[in-house]
Amino acid sequence: MEPVTIVLWVAAGVLIVIGALGLILPILPGAPLMFLGALLAAWAEGFAYIGLWTLIGLGALSALAVAVDFIAGAFGVNRFGASGRAVTGATLGAIVGLFFGVVGVLVGPFVGAVIGELSVRRNLAAAGRAGFGVALGLALGTAAKLAIAFTMIGIIVVMRLL
Numbered sequence: 001m002e003p004v005t006i007v008l009w010v011a012a013g014v015l016i017v018i019g020a021l022g023l024i025l026p027i028l029p030g031a032p033l034m035f036l037g038a039l040l041a042a043w044a045e046g047f048a049y050i051g052l053w054t055l056i057g058l059g060a061l062s063a064l065a066v067a068v069d070f071i072a073g074a075f076g077v078n079r080f081g082a083s084g085r086a087v088t089g090a091t092l093g094a095i096v097g098l099f100f101g102v103v104g105v106l107v108g109p110f111v112g113a114v115i116g117e118l119s120v121r122r123n124l125a126a127a128g129r130a131g132f133g134v135a136l137g138l139a140l141g142t143a144a145k146l147a148i149a150f151t152m153i154g155i156i157v158v159m160r161l162l
Contacts, residue, residue, distance in 0.1 A: 005044050008040050008041070008043055008044035009041065009044050011040050012038070012039075012040035012041040012044060013037065014037070015034070015036050015037030015040065016033070016034050016037035016038070016041075018033050019031065019032070019033030019034030019035075019036075019037060019149075020034065020149065023142070023145050023146055023149050024098070024105070024146075025094075025095065025098070027091075027095065029066070030065070030145060030149060031061065031062040031065035031066060031145060031148060031149055031152065032062050032065075032066065034062070034149060034152055034153075035058050035059055035061075035152070038050060038055070038058050038152070038156050039058075042054075049159050049160045049162070050156065050160070054155065054159050057155065058152055058155060058156070061148050061151060061152050061155075062148075062152070064148060065144070065145045065148040065149065068141060068144040068145065068148070069141040069144075069145055070141075071141075072137045072138070072141030072144060073087065073134075073137045073138065073141055074137070075137050075140070076133040076135070076136050076137020076138065076140075077133065077134060077137065079133055079137075080129050080130050080132060080133020080134070080136075081126065081129065081130055081133070082113065082130035082131075082133050082134045083116070083117055083120045083121075083130065085116035085117065085119050085120050086113040086114075086116040086117040086120075086127075086130045086131065086133075086134050087113070087116070087134055088112075088116055089112035089113045089115050089116020089117070089119075089134075090109040090110070090112045090113035090116065090131070090134040090135060090138055091109075091112070091138075092112050092116075093107075093108035093109045093110070093111050093112020093113065093115075094108050094109045094112065094138060095108075096108055096112070097109065097112075106139075109134065109135040109138045109139075110131045110132065110134075110135040111131070112131075113127075113130060113131035113132075113133075113134035113135055114127045114128060114130070114131035117131060
């Protein structure tokens with residue numbers, strides 16, 4: 001194996017792993033990184049297994065994952081009347097929640113959104129609704145991104161094995 005091929009494979013693996021982490025870490029663009037990893041893997045093999053049409057499909061799925069994330073977040077914000085600070089709080093709560101395991105991942109966005117909303121309004125009931133909406137949007141977006149990412153991985157594996 002040539003050194004360039006090894007570098008491409010290593011870079012592809014790193015991008016796919018970081019992309020997988022990005023599916024639950026809101027600060028990393030998970031699906032686009034996974035797509036770039038698949039592109040490098042295809043290039044490393046001279047596009048023998050993963051060709052142009054497969055890459056176009058993976059790129060479309062990656063774009064869909066990004067769009068779904070924005071749409072789900074907007075749903076939570078608009079439907080439950082959350083402010084921008086609630087969204088920021090939910091994102092920070094999700095990041096901090098990662099350090100507290102599954103419970104932190106589930107509760108962190110809600111607590112962060114409520115704190116963010118309370119910094120704008122002093123009404124606890126409105127902040128609770130906004131926190132619920134933002135957390136729901138974040139959860140729906142994450143679930144959709146995970147489904148799309150597993151689809152991408154499945155396509156890559158199937159194309160590689162065929």
